[in-house]
Amino acid sequence: MLEPAYQADVVVVGAGVAGLSAAHRLTSAGVTTMVLEAAHGVGGRMATEKVDGFRLDRIGQLLSTAYPELRLTPGLGTLVLRPFAPGVLLYGDGRHHRAGVQAGTGGARGALHAVRALASAPRSPSAPRPPRRPVAVPGRQVSVPRSRSGAPLGTAVDQARLGAALTRLAGTPAERLLARPELPAGEALAARGLPARTIDGFLRPLLAALLCDPDLTTSSRCADLALRAFASGRLCLPEGGAEALPELLARMLPAGTVHTGVRVTSVATTSVTTAEHGEIRCRAVLVATDARAAAELLPGLRVPEFHPVTVVHHTTDEPPGTGASLLLDADLGGPVAHTAVVSQIDPSRAPAGRALVSSTVLGRPPGDVDTAVRMHLARLYGVSTARWETLGVYRTAEAVPAMRPPHDLRRPVRLLAGLYVCGDHRDTSTVQGALHSGHRASAAILADLGAGRSMHVADPVPTVPRAA
Ligand SMILES: Cc1cc2nc3c(=O)[nH]c(=O)nc-3n(C[C@H](O)[C@H](O)[C@H](O)COP(=O)(O)OP(=O)(O)OC[C@H]3O[C@@H](n4cnc5c(N)ncnc54)[C@H](O)[C@@H]3O)c2cc1C
Structure with missing residues (x-):
C-alpha cells in the first residue's frame, strides 16, 4: 500500500507516451516523480496484445522516421523502427x-x-x-x-x-x-x-x-x-509492436517510479486523490491522460470530437x-x-x-x-x-482527437503553478504530438520548480508493483 502522506516532487497521472516521456525528462533533471496509471500496464492507447505468438496492436500505428520527438525524447535511443x-x-x-x-x-x-x-x-x-x-x-x-x-x-x-x-x-x-x-x-x-x-x-x-x-x-x-x-x-x-515505445520509456525510469492499477479521482496543485491509496501529496501535478479523462479531472478543459x-x-x-x-x-x-x-x-x-x-x-x-x-x-x-x-x-x-480548424497545436500545458496537462489533445493527435506535449509540460514544470534539483527530501519509495 502507498503511504497516504507520501510525497514526491511531481505526480504524473497516466502512463501513456506523453506521461512517460515527461516523467523521463523530470527524473533526468533530478526531480522525484511518481507516475500513477489506472490500467494494469503502461502505454495507454499504444497497447499490443499477444495471441498465439502474434503481436497484435490495438492501433494501426503509422510512425514516421521524420517525427522529431522520436529522436529528441531521452530513453528512445534504442527503439528499433x-x-x-x-x-x-x-x-x-x-x-x-x-x-x-x-x-x-x-x-x-x-x-x-x-x-x-x-x-x-x-x-x-x-x-x-x-x-x-x-x-x-x-x-x-x-x-x-x-x-x-x-x-x-x-x-x-x-x-x-x-x-x-x-x-x-x-x-x-x-x-x-x-x-x-x-x-x-x-x-x-x-x-x-x-x-x-x-x-x-x-x-x-x-x-x-x-x-x-x-x-x-x-x-x-x-x-x-x-x-x-x-x-x-x-x-x-516499432519493432515488437506499438507497446515497445512506452515500455522502453517505462524501463528507463528509476525503479519504483511507475505504479499501475492506481486510478486518480481528483487533482489539485499539491496533491492527487486516488481510488486505491487515498491522498498523495506533491509539489506539482501533471495530468497526462486522454482528453476525456483529463476533462473529468480538470473541469472546463475542452473535450474534442474523436x-x-x-x-x-x-x-x-x-x-x-x-x-x-x-x-x-x-x-x-x-x-x-x-x-x-x-x-x-x-x-x-x-x-x-x-x-x-x-x-x-x-x-x-x-x-x-x-x-x-x-x-x-x-x-x-x-x-x-x-x-x-x-x-x-x-x-x-x-x-x-479530431483536429478541425482552427486547431491550436500548442495548447497551454501549464494551467496554474503546480498544475499541468499534456497528451495528444494538447498538440497534434499523434505519437509525435503526445511526446512533444510531454516535452513542453516537463519544461514548464522544471522552470517552475527550479530545474536541476529535487525539492523532495527522501521518503521511502512506496511498495506498489512497478509496471512490467
Ligand atoms: C486506433 C488508433 C490508431 C492510431 N494511429 C496512429 C498513427 O497511425 N500514428 C500516430 O502517430 N498516432 C496514432 N494514434 C494516436 C496515438 O496512439 C496517440 O496519440 C498516443 O498514443 C496518445 O498518447 P497519450 O500519452 O497522449 O495518451 P494515452 O495513450 O491515452 O495515455 C493516457 C493514459 O492515462 C491513463 N489514465 C486515464 N485516466 C486516468 C486516471 N484517472 N488515473 C490514472 N491513469 C489514467 C490511461 O489508462 C492511459 O494509460 C492512434 C490511436 C489509436 C487509438
Whole structure:
C-alpha cells in the first residue's frame, strides 16, 4: 500500500507516451516523480496484445522516421523502427502503383515522384481468385501505367507536379507551414493547383490514412505537417509492436517510479486523490491522460470530437506478394483505409511460417466488419482471403482527437503553478504530438520548480508493483 502522506516532487497521472516521456525528462533533471496509471500496464492507447505468438496492436500505428520527438525524447535511443517499403502502394484502376518514393530510398532517381505500376491485380471485385504470380515483385519494375487516364495518379506531367509539390513541402520549415491560411484539409487540397486525379487518387487516401480522418475535416496545417513528415521521412513501425515505445520509456525510469492499477479521482496543485491509496501529496501535478479523462479531472478543459478507428488482424500461411508495402485503396472501394503484411515489415510480430496482415478501418465500421474487410482485402491484394484466420478486431471509438480548424497545436500545458496537462489533445493527435506535449509540460514544470534539483527530501519509495 502507498503511504497516504507520501510525497514526491511531481505526480504524473497516466502512463501513456506523453506521461512517460515527461516523467523521463523530470527524473533526468533530478526531480522525484511518481507516475500513477489506472490500467494494469503502461502505454495507454499504444497497447499490443499477444495471441498465439502474434503481436497484435490495438492501433494501426503509422510512425514516421521524420517525427522529431522520436529522436529528441531521452530513453528512445534504442527503439528499433522497422521501415515500410519506400512510398506507398496504391490500388487503383485494377492495378498496383507505387507512389511517393523519395530519392535515395530505393527507387526513384532524384525526385519524389516515382510512380510504377508493379503488376495487375484481378479486375472484378467479385472474383477474388489468387493470381498465379505475386502481385508485386519487390525491386523489380514490371511495367509503367498504360491506362489512358494514367489512373490513379494522372499523366507523367501530373506525377511530376506531385513530385515537385512534395519535394517543396519536405523542404519547407514547419513554422512556415503553420503560418499558412487554415482550412479543412479536403478544401485546401483543391486550392493547391494539383490535378483532381492526383488529389483523389493519391493525396486523399494517403492523408486519410495518416490523419485517421476519412472525410479530411482536419486542419490543413496539420495535414501539411503530416505530408511533410511523409515526404521527408519513411513510414515505419516499432519493432515488437506499438507497446515497445512506452515500455522502453517505462524501463528507463528509476525503479519504483511507475505504479499501475492506481486510478486518480481528483487533482489539485499539491496533491492527487486516488481510488486505491487515498491522498498523495506533491509539489506539482501533471495530468497526462486522454482528453476525456483529463476533462473529468480538470473541469472546463475542452473535450474534442474523436475519430473512431477499427483494426482487424488476419493470418495466412501464404502471404500476399506486396512485400513490406503500405497498401492504400485509391478507388475507396471498401472499408479498409490502409493495410500491410506487417510480418514482412517486422517479423517479430508473427510466428515462423505465418504472415500477419493488419488492416485499418476509419470512421464507423460496417456491421459485419470482418466479412467486409475480407472482401475488400481480396480485391486489394488480389488473393482469396476465404481461408484467412481472424486473430483480432479492435474497435476504439475515441481513438484520435479530431483536429478541425482552427486547431491550436500548442495548447497551454501549464494551467496554474503546480498544475499541468499534456497528451495528444494538447498538440497534434499523434505519437509525435503526445511526446512533444510531454516535452513542453516537463519544461514548464522544471522552470517552475527550479530545474536541476529535487525539492523532495527522501521518503521511502512506496511498495506498489512497478509496471512490467
Ligand atoms: C486506433 C488508433 C490508431 C492510431 N494511429 C496512429 C498513427 O497511425 N500514428 C500516430 O502517430 N498516432 C496514432 N494514434 C494516436 C496515438 O496512439 C496517440 O496519440 C498516443 O498514443 C496518445 O498518447 P497519450 O500519452 O497522449 O495518451 P494515452 O495513450 O491515452 O495515455 C493516457 C493514459 O492515462 C491513463 N489514465 C486515464 N485516466 C486516468 C486516471 N484517472 N488515473 C490514472 N491513469 C489514467 C490511461 O489508462 C492511459 O494509460 C492512434 C490511436 C489509436 C487509438
